[in-house]
Amino acid sequence: MKKLLPILLCFFLLVGVFGAAHAQFAKPEFAVKYRKSVMFLIAQHFGRMAAMVNEKASYNKAVFADNAMVVETLSRLPWPAFMVPGTDKGDTALKSSAFEQQAKFSELAQIFEKQTTDLVIKAKSGEFDAIKTQFGEVGKSCKACHSQFRSQ
Numbered sequence: 364m365k366k367l368l369p370i371l372l373c374f375f376l377l378v379g380v381f382g383a384a385h386a387q388f389a390k391p392e393f394a395v396k397y398r399k400s401v402m403f404l405i406a407q408h409f410g411r412m413a414a415m416v417n418e419k420a421s422y423n424k425a426v427f428a429d430n431a432m433v434v435e436t437l438s439r440l441p442w443p444a445f446m447v448p449g450t451d452k453g454d455t456a457l458k459s460s461a462f463e464q465q466a467k468f469s470e471l472a473q474i475f476e477k478q479t480t481d482l483v484i485k486a487k488s489g490e491f492d493a494i495k496t497q498f499g500e501v502g503k504s505c506k507a508c509h510s511q512f513r514s515q
Contacts, residue, residue, distance in 0.1 A: 391449035398444035428486040456515040471508040
């Protein structure tokens with residue numbers, strides 16, 4: 364019985380965690396709110412880097428690298444919230460074609476994630492020309508997805 368108790372405790376803990384994650388998007392509007400929030404944060408941190416890349420703000424290696432790491436972390440978060448049924452309706456910019464072309468949508472998400480990882484590597488190097496180039500690649504990966512799957 365003593366061995367069974369820890370196993371049961373772990374089981375119920377896991378069920379609770381997975382249940383909470385599933386309930387996170389119990390309604391389509393929760394998923395939309397979640398992904399909009401993540402995308403808002405990405406835009407905020409990307410904008411801070413853009414100011415440095417476009418020389419509208421002084422380049423600071425540490426600040427740039429910190430923002431790049433935040434964007435890299437955020438780049439992995441929004442995707443499950445996009446494929447929740449009903450999230451292509453109402454207050455959202457997601458085209459229904461994202462559901463029809465889930466493989467392409469997923470591919471573009473993975474490209475974005477990889478480009479942000481590469482940006483972190485370049486940011487840590489401090490080589491400004493390489494950073495600018497990679498920053499542009501991240502921007503292209505954003506645009507590729509938005510042009511195909513964003514309606515606004």
